Amino acid sequence: MKKLITRSCEEIMTTVYKPIEFVIDGLLAQGLYILAGAPKVGKSWLALDMCLSIAKGEKILGLKTSQGTALYLCLEDSYARIQNRLYELTDEPTEMLYFSVMSDPIGGGLEEQIEGFVSEHRDLKIVFIDTLQMVRGSTDSSYGSDYKDIDPFNMISGSTGISGCVDGSLVLIENKRGSRNAKLYCVGRDIENAEINLQFDSDLKKWVVTDEPSAPKSKDNIFLAALYVYIKKKVDFSGTASELIEKLKSVSDETFYPNRVTRDLVRNGYTLRKYGIDFQYKRTRNGRLIILHYDRERDSSDSKNTSEVTVNKLTSKV
Incomplete structure:
Protein backbone atom coordinates (compact mmCIF):
# COMPACT_ATOMS: atom_id res chain seq x y z
CA MET A 1 0.00 0.00 0.00
CA LYS A 2 1.35 3.39 -0.99
CA LYS A 3 2.00 5.90 1.76
CA LEU A 4 -0.46 8.81 1.92
CA ILE A 5 1.22 11.98 0.70
CA THR A 6 0.29 15.00 2.80
CA ARG A 7 1.27 18.62 3.26
CA SER A 8 0.82 20.61 6.44
CA CYS A 9 -1.52 23.57 6.73
CA GLU A 10 1.43 25.90 7.28
CA GLU A 11 3.33 24.56 4.26
CA ILE A 12 0.33 25.06 1.97
CA MET A 13 -0.41 28.56 3.29
CA THR A 14 3.19 29.76 2.87
CA THR A 15 4.11 28.16 -0.47
CA VAL A 16 4.12 30.31 -3.61
CA TYR A 17 2.30 28.22 -6.20
CA LYS A 18 2.33 28.93 -9.91
CA PRO A 19 -0.75 31.05 -10.65
CA ILE A 20 -3.55 29.83 -12.89
CA GLU A 21 -2.91 30.76 -16.51
CA PHE A 22 -5.76 32.27 -18.51
CA VAL A 23 -5.91 31.96 -22.28
CA ILE A 24 -8.77 34.49 -22.24
CA ASP A 25 -8.40 36.79 -19.27
CA GLY A 26 -10.94 35.91 -16.58
CA LEU A 27 -12.96 33.67 -18.93
CA LEU A 28 -10.96 30.62 -20.00
CA ALA A 29 -8.27 29.15 -17.79
CA GLN A 30 -6.36 25.89 -17.98
CA GLY A 31 -8.75 22.97 -18.05
CA LEU A 32 -11.81 21.61 -19.78
CA TYR A 33 -14.75 23.85 -20.73
CA ILE A 34 -18.11 23.40 -22.42
CA LEU A 35 -19.62 26.04 -24.72
CA ALA A 36 -23.34 25.24 -24.96
CA GLY A 37 -26.40 26.79 -26.56
CA ALA A 38 -29.37 26.14 -28.82
CA PRO A 39 -28.67 25.01 -32.40
CA LYS A 40 -27.82 27.86 -34.79
CA VAL A 41 -27.53 30.38 -31.95
CA GLY A 42 -24.04 31.38 -33.05
CA LYS A 43 -21.73 29.17 -30.96
CA SER A 44 -19.46 28.35 -33.87
CA TRP A 45 -18.98 32.03 -34.73
CA LEU A 46 -17.97 32.68 -31.13
CA ALA A 47 -15.64 29.69 -31.03
CA LEU A 48 -13.94 30.67 -34.29
CA ASP A 49 -13.55 34.26 -33.11
CA MET A 50 -11.97 33.00 -29.88
CA CYS A 51 -9.51 30.79 -31.75
CA LEU A 52 -8.58 33.54 -34.19
CA SER A 53 -8.14 36.08 -31.40
CA ILE A 54 -5.90 33.75 -29.37
CA ALA A 55 -3.79 32.92 -32.43
CA LYS A 56 -3.32 36.64 -33.15
CA GLY A 57 -3.05 37.76 -29.53
CA GLU A 58 -6.02 40.09 -29.93
CA LYS A 59 -8.84 40.85 -27.52
CA ILE A 60 -12.07 38.87 -27.58
CA LEU A 61 -15.25 40.25 -25.95
CA GLY A 62 -13.06 43.06 -24.66
CA LEU A 63 -10.78 40.61 -22.80
CA LYS A 64 -7.07 40.09 -23.32
CA THR A 65 -5.80 36.79 -24.70
CA SER A 66 -2.60 34.86 -24.20
CA GLN A 67 -1.23 34.43 -27.71
CA GLY A 68 -0.36 30.97 -28.94
CA THR A 69 -1.35 28.20 -31.31
CA ALA A 70 -5.05 27.28 -31.51
CA LEU A 71 -6.53 24.07 -32.89
CA TYR A 72 -10.15 24.00 -34.07
CA LEU A 73 -11.76 20.64 -34.87
CA CYS A 74 -14.67 21.65 -37.13
CA LEU A 75 -16.20 18.21 -37.38
CA GLU A 76 -19.51 19.30 -38.92
CA ASP A 77 -17.94 21.58 -41.53
CA SER A 78 -15.89 21.50 -44.72
CA TYR A 79 -12.71 23.45 -45.44
CA ALA A 80 -14.62 25.51 -48.01
CA ARG A 81 -17.14 26.58 -45.36
CA ILE A 82 -14.34 27.35 -42.91
CA GLN A 83 -12.69 29.49 -45.58
CA ASN A 84 -15.89 31.47 -46.09
CA ARG A 85 -16.21 32.09 -42.34
CA LEU A 86 -12.60 33.14 -41.99
CA TYR A 87 -12.97 35.71 -44.76
CA GLU A 88 -15.99 37.11 -42.93
CA LEU A 89 -13.82 37.69 -39.85
CA THR A 90 -10.43 38.66 -41.27
CA ASP A 91 -8.37 39.16 -44.41
CA GLU A 92 -5.07 38.39 -42.68
CA PRO A 93 -4.19 34.71 -42.25
CA THR A 94 -2.28 33.56 -39.20
CA GLU A 95 0.23 30.72 -39.01
CA MET A 96 -0.91 29.91 -35.47
CA LEU A 97 -4.45 28.68 -36.15
CA TYR A 98 -5.06 25.14 -37.45
CA PHE A 99 -8.22 23.29 -38.49
CA SER A 100 -9.32 19.70 -38.97
CA VAL A 101 -12.66 18.41 -40.28
CA MET A 102 -12.08 14.77 -39.27
CA SER A 103 -10.81 13.11 -36.10
CA ASP A 104 -10.97 9.85 -34.20
CA PRO A 105 -13.49 9.55 -31.34
CA ILE A 106 -12.71 9.95 -27.63
CA GLY A 107 -11.17 6.73 -26.43
CA GLY A 108 -10.53 5.66 -30.02
CA GLY A 109 -7.50 7.72 -30.91
CA LEU A 110 -8.48 11.38 -30.40
CA GLU A 111 -6.31 11.78 -27.32
CA GLU A 112 -3.27 10.48 -29.18
CA GLN A 113 -4.03 12.71 -32.18
CA ILE A 114 -4.09 15.79 -29.96
CA GLU A 115 -0.96 14.69 -28.11
CA GLY A 116 0.79 14.36 -31.49
CA PHE A 117 -0.28 17.89 -32.40
CA VAL A 118 0.97 19.18 -29.06
CA SER A 119 4.37 17.61 -29.66
CA GLU A 120 4.67 19.62 -32.87
CA HIS A 121 3.20 22.85 -31.42
CA ARG A 122 4.51 23.36 -27.90
CA ASP A 123 2.87 26.78 -27.70
CA LEU A 124 -0.62 25.27 -28.08
CA LYS A 125 -3.05 27.32 -25.99
CA ILE A 126 -6.49 25.93 -26.84
CA VAL A 127 -8.29 23.06 -28.59
CA PHE A 128 -11.92 23.58 -29.68
CA ILE A 129 -13.99 20.49 -30.55
CA ASP A 130 -17.12 21.36 -32.53
CA THR A 131 -19.16 19.39 -31.62
CA LEU A 132 -18.75 17.04 -28.65
CA GLN A 133 -21.31 14.63 -30.07
CA MET A 134 -19.08 14.08 -33.13
CA VAL A 135 -16.28 12.58 -31.01
CA ARG A 136 -18.32 10.55 -28.55
CA GLY A 137 -17.96 6.81 -28.76
CA SER A 138 -21.65 6.10 -28.13
CA THR A 139 -25.06 7.73 -28.38
CA ASP A 140 -25.78 7.30 -24.66
CA SER A 141 -26.48 10.78 -23.25
CA SER A 142 -26.69 9.81 -19.59
CA TYR A 143 -24.73 11.69 -16.94
CA GLY A 144 -22.44 8.72 -16.41
CA SER A 145 -21.64 8.55 -20.09
CA ASP A 146 -20.93 12.28 -20.19
CA TYR A 147 -18.41 11.92 -17.38
CA LYS A 148 -16.78 8.84 -18.90
CA ASP A 149 -16.41 10.44 -22.34
CA ILE A 150 -14.80 13.63 -21.09
CA ASP A 151 -12.64 12.16 -18.36
CA PRO A 152 -9.90 10.83 -20.73
CA PHE A 153 -8.98 14.44 -21.48
CA ASN A 154 -7.39 14.60 -18.03
CA MET A 155 -4.15 13.28 -19.46
CA ILE A 156 -4.06 16.08 -22.03
CA SER A 157 -5.43 19.21 -20.41
CA GLY A 158 -4.79 18.57 -16.73
CA SER A 159 -8.53 18.85 -16.14
CA THR A 160 -10.36 17.08 -13.31
CA GLY A 161 -12.66 16.00 -15.96
CA ILE A 162 -20.67 18.25 -19.06
CA SER A 163 -21.59 19.88 -15.55
CA GLY A 164 -19.89 17.91 -12.78
CA CYS A 165 -16.84 16.85 -14.78
CA VAL A 166 -15.72 20.06 -16.50
CA ASP A 167 -13.82 23.00 -15.08
CA GLY A 168 -16.21 25.56 -16.50
CA SER A 169 -19.31 26.09 -18.63
CA LEU A 170 -20.23 28.88 -21.02
CA VAL A 171 -23.88 28.94 -22.10
CA LEU A 172 -25.01 31.24 -24.92
CA ILE A 173 -28.74 32.01 -24.78
CA GLU A 174 -30.60 34.43 -27.06
CA ASN A 175 -32.97 36.80 -25.28
CA LYS A 176 -35.50 36.08 -28.02
CA ARG A 177 -35.03 33.49 -30.73
CA GLY A 178 -33.54 35.16 -33.81
CA SER A 179 -33.02 38.52 -32.09
CA ARG A 180 -29.21 38.24 -32.24
CA ASN A 181 -29.13 39.61 -28.71
CA ALA A 182 -27.94 37.11 -26.15
CA LYS A 183 -26.44 36.54 -22.75
CA LEU A 184 -23.34 34.46 -22.15
CA TYR A 185 -23.55 32.73 -18.76
CA CYS A 186 -20.15 31.81 -17.37
CA VAL A 187 -19.45 29.55 -14.40
CA GLY A 188 -16.35 27.65 -13.40
CA ARG A 189 -13.86 26.62 -10.75
CA ASP A 190 -11.28 29.24 -11.61
CA ILE A 191 -13.44 32.01 -13.07
CA GLU A 192 -15.87 34.43 -11.51
CA ASN A 193 -19.53 33.68 -12.24
CA ALA A 194 -20.62 36.20 -14.84
CA GLU A 195 -23.42 37.11 -17.23
CA ILE A 196 -22.20 38.97 -20.31
CA ASN A 197 -24.72 40.73 -22.56
CA LEU A 198 -23.86 40.27 -26.22
CA GLN A 199 -25.10 41.33 -29.63
CA PHE A 200 -24.19 39.66 -32.90
CA ASP A 201 -22.78 42.21 -35.33
CA SER A 202 -23.99 41.01 -38.75
CA ASP A 203 -21.36 43.09 -40.56
CA LEU A 204 -18.38 41.93 -38.50
CA LYS A 205 -19.83 38.44 -37.96
CA LYS A 206 -18.83 38.71 -34.32
CA TRP A 207 -20.47 38.66 -30.93
CA VAL A 208 -19.73 41.98 -29.24
CA VAL A 209 -20.26 43.04 -25.64
CA THR A 210 -23.05 45.56 -25.16
CA ASP A 211 -22.46 46.49 -21.52
CA GLU A 212 -18.83 45.88 -20.66
CA PRO A 213 -18.55 46.33 -16.88
CA SER A 214 -15.73 48.30 -15.33
CA ALA A 215 -13.42 46.16 -13.24
CA PRO A 216 -13.40 46.93 -9.52
CA LYS A 217 -10.14 48.17 -8.06
CA SER A 218 -8.32 45.25 -6.54
Missing part, protein backbone atom coordinates in the same frame (compact mmCIF):
# COMPACT_ATOMS: atom_id res chain seq x y z
CA LYS A 219 -7.24 45.55 -2.92
CA ASP A 220 -4.39 43.20 -3.74
CA ASN A 221 -3.17 45.62 -6.41
CA ILE A 222 -3.14 48.50 -3.94
CA PHE A 223 -1.12 46.45 -1.47
CA LEU A 224 1.37 45.29 -4.11
CA ALA A 225 1.76 48.83 -5.44
CA ALA A 226 2.44 50.20 -1.96
CA LEU A 227 4.91 47.38 -1.30
CA TYR A 228 6.71 48.09 -4.58
CA VAL A 229 7.06 51.80 -3.82
CA TYR A 230 8.41 51.06 -0.36
CA ILE A 231 10.83 48.25 -1.17
CA LYS A 232 12.11 50.07 -4.26
CA LYS A 233 13.46 52.73 -1.91
CA LYS A 234 14.55 50.52 0.99
CA VAL A 235 15.71 47.45 -1.01
CA ASP A 236 15.45 45.10 1.99
CA PHE A 237 12.93 44.32 4.71
CA SER A 238 12.85 41.75 7.48
CA GLY A 239 10.12 41.77 10.10
CA THR A 240 6.60 40.79 11.04
CA ALA A 241 3.43 41.50 9.07
CA SER A 242 2.52 44.24 11.55
CA GLU A 243 5.91 45.87 11.16
CA LEU A 244 5.61 45.79 7.37
CA ILE A 245 2.21 47.50 7.57
CA GLU A 246 3.73 50.26 9.69
CA LYS A 247 6.39 50.80 7.04
CA LEU A 248 3.82 50.96 4.26
CA LYS A 249 2.08 53.87 5.99
CA SER A 250 4.89 56.04 4.65
CA VAL A 251 3.78 55.43 1.06
CA SER A 252 0.03 54.76 1.29
CA ASP A 253 -2.98 55.93 3.29
CA GLU A 254 -4.74 52.62 2.64
CA THR A 255 -5.49 50.39 5.63
CA PHE A 256 -3.90 46.94 5.47
CA TYR A 257 -4.37 44.08 7.95
CA PRO A 258 -1.67 41.73 9.30
CA ASN A 259 -3.69 38.58 8.72
CA ARG A 260 -3.97 39.46 5.02
CA VAL A 261 -0.36 40.44 4.35
CA THR A 262 1.14 36.96 4.15
CA ARG A 263 -1.81 35.74 2.08
CA ASP A 264 -1.36 38.55 -0.45
CA LEU A 265 2.40 38.00 -0.64
CA VAL A 266 2.02 34.26 -1.21
CA ARG A 267 -0.78 34.57 -3.76
CA ASN A 268 1.16 37.17 -5.73
CA GLY A 269 4.62 35.64 -5.47
CA TYR A 270 5.04 35.29 -9.22
CA THR A 271 3.95 38.88 -9.82
CA LEU A 272 6.42 40.11 -7.21
CA ARG A 273 9.25 38.34 -8.99
CA LYS A 274 8.43 40.16 -12.22
CA TYR A 275 8.92 43.39 -10.30
CA GLY A 276 12.27 42.26 -8.93
CA ILE A 277 10.97 41.44 -5.44
CA ASP A 278 12.01 38.22 -3.71
CA PHE A 279 9.78 37.05 -0.87
CA GLN A 280 10.56 34.57 1.89
CA TYR A 281 8.49 33.52 4.87
CA LYS A 282 10.56 32.20 7.76
CA ARG A 283 9.46 30.78 11.06
CA THR A 284 11.77 31.54 13.99
CA ARG A 285 11.62 31.08 17.75
CA ASN A 286 10.50 34.71 18.03
CA GLY A 287 7.72 34.42 15.49
CA ARG A 288 7.12 34.42 11.74
CA LEU A 289 9.26 36.79 9.70
CA ILE A 290 8.63 38.26 6.25
CA ILE A 291 11.87 38.77 4.31
CA LEU A 292 11.85 40.94 1.19
CA HIS A 293 14.60 41.96 -1.20
CA TYR A 294 14.42 44.20 -4.27
CA ASP A 295 16.69 43.59 -7.27
CA ARG A 296 16.47 46.45 -9.74
CA GLU A 297 18.12 44.45 -12.54
CA ARG A 298 15.29 41.88 -12.49
CA ASP A 299 12.53 44.49 -12.40
CA SER A 300 10.65 44.10 -15.69
CA SER A 301 8.26 47.00 -15.01
CA ASP A 302 8.39 50.34 -16.79
CA SER A 303 8.74 52.10 -13.43
CA LYS A 304 12.18 50.91 -12.37
CA ASN A 305 13.92 53.92 -13.91
CA THR A 306 11.45 56.41 -12.48
CA SER A 307 12.59 58.32 -9.44
CA GLU A 308 9.06 59.17 -8.25
CA VAL A 309 6.50 56.38 -8.35
CA THR A 310 3.08 56.72 -6.76
CA VAL A 311 0.77 53.99 -5.53
CA ASN A 312 -2.09 55.28 -7.69
CA LYS A 313 0.02 55.03 -10.83
CA LEU A 314 1.08 51.47 -10.13
CA THR A 315 -2.33 50.19 -9.05
CA SER A 316 -3.46 49.80 -12.68
CA LYS A 317 -0.22 48.08 -13.64
CA VAL A 318 0.48 45.56 -10.89
